[in-house]
Amino acid sequence: MFPKQHEDLQIMSHAVVGFPSLEENEKAIAGLAEAGVRLIELQVPFSDPVADGHTLVNACYEALKHGGSVQATLDLASRVSTRHPEVTFVLMSYLNPLYRFGLQALFEQAVAAGIQGMIVPDWPVEEIEPWLPTLDALGLSPILMVTPNTAPDRVEKITRASRGMIYVVSRMGVTGHETHWGEEFQNYIAEIRKYTDLPLAVGFGVRTADDLNALAGKAEVAAFCSQYIEWQRDEGSDNAAVKMKSIIQAVDLSPV
Numbered sequence: 001m002f003p004k005q006h007e008d009l010q011i012m013s014h015a016v017v018g019f020p021s022l023e024e025n026e027k028a029i030a031g032l033a034e035a036g037v038r039l040i041e042l043q044v045p046f047s048d049p050v051a052d053g054h055t056l057v058n059a060c061y062e063a064l065k066h067g068g069s070v071q072a073t074l075d076l077a078s079r080v081s082t083r084h085p086e087v088t089f090v091l092m093s094y095l096n097p098l099y100r101f102g103l104q105a106l107f108e109q110a111v112a113a114g115i116q117g118m119i120v121p122d123w124p125v126e127e128i129e130p131w132l133p134t135l136d137a138l139g140l141s142p143i144l145m146v147t148p149n150t151a152p153d154r155v156e157k158i159t160r161a162s163r164g165m166i167y168v169v170s171r172m173g174v175t176g177h178e179t180h181w182g183e184e185f186q187n188y189i190a191e192i193r194k195y196t197d198l199p200l201a202v203g204f205g206v207r208t209a210d211d212l213n214a215l216a217g218k219a220e221v222a223a224f225c226s227q228y229i230e231w232q233r234d235e236g237s238d239n240a241a242v243k244m245k246s247i248i249q250a251v252d253l254s255p256v
Contacts, residue, residue, distance in 0.1 A: 001088060002039075002117070002141070002164040003199045003220040009212065009253040012039035012090070012201060013244065014225035016059040017076055018068025019045070024237055025076055031241025032228075033084040036248045039201075039221060040080075041119065044073045044093035050122065055226045059233070070101040074113045081114025090117040090143065103131065107140055117141040117164045125154075125161050132161060143167050143201070148188055159196035165221060166196060170204045181214035189218055212251040 003010050013032050015025050032040055045063035049056060060068075073091065081089050091110055098106050098120065110118070118140060128142050135142055141164030146155050148169070159166060170185065192200065202215055203223030215222045224244070231240035 005197050005199050005220060007199070007220055009216045009219065010038045010221050011036065011212070011244075011248055011253075012041060012203075012221050012223045012225070013037045013228045014041045014043060014056075014092075014223075015076075016043045016045055016056065016063045016068065016229065017073045018063030018066040019059040019229075020062065020232070020237075021066050022068070022072060022076070026080060028232060028237035028240070029080045029084065029087075031237055032244060033087050035241050035245035037224075037244065038086065039088045039090060041090050041092040041223075041225065042073050042077055042115070044068070044070050044091070044097050046094045046097055049094060053226060055229050055233075059229050070097050070106065074109050074115075077110070077113035077115050088116050089114060090119055091115045092119040095120055095123045104134070107131075107134060107138055111138045111140050115140070117143045119143045119145070119167055121145055125158050128161055135163070141165075145169055146192060152191075155192060156195045159192070159198065162196070162198060165199040165201045166192065167223075168192060168200050168202045168219065170202050170206075181211070181218075186218065209247050209250045212247070212253070216251065216253050 015029055017025060029040060045060040045068035047060070047064065049060050077089055125144060128144070142162060143164050143166070144158045144162040145167045146158055146169065150158065168189065189200065199220030201221035201223055202219040203225065206212070206215070206222045206224050207227040212222055228240055228244060231243050
């Protein structure tokens, strides 16, 4: 389930399907669930992930060599959603692989596999809107993105089309770099709140316990992704899960 507005901050993390291997994905997801992560993005690897920084770009490159694909993502989702019912699984992909797979088939198979939401950064809201009756009937939530330079009329349109939660891109640029959470960011969040009562998931630059503490009470979900993938790459999935558990336990996730 997705959180409701003003609930305790939840942590969303990440698996690039096929990185470091398809077999390791299942072990890594089990570790994240045990660590207290309650939302996990299952990323379909793609050769041109335009919103991602070098960490996820390189992980996608390796994943493609190891069999990562749309079908592999659906197969993985089917297994892990059964084993970890406490976790909300979200499909994350760029549009090209999904379009090639077939959108209607993808939506139906995603729901059957236990996926509850989708994040597709390069899918314009105008192209999503015709699919909303289908997605609503299936119970599959499109999670759309807003950015600091999204015009107010477009923010309104995006929030109307979103389901489950809104993905708030914290700053301009790509994933994996530091973000500051000062007055400008707080005003940005307050502006988005004017258009929706959906929970807000903040991503891009969430890397430390200080970042999580800064977001508690301002957002409902923190996307802690690139830093986790770096731990997984450098130290293995077991140690990455230990670090994730430690950082979650070190912060107060309740609204202030």
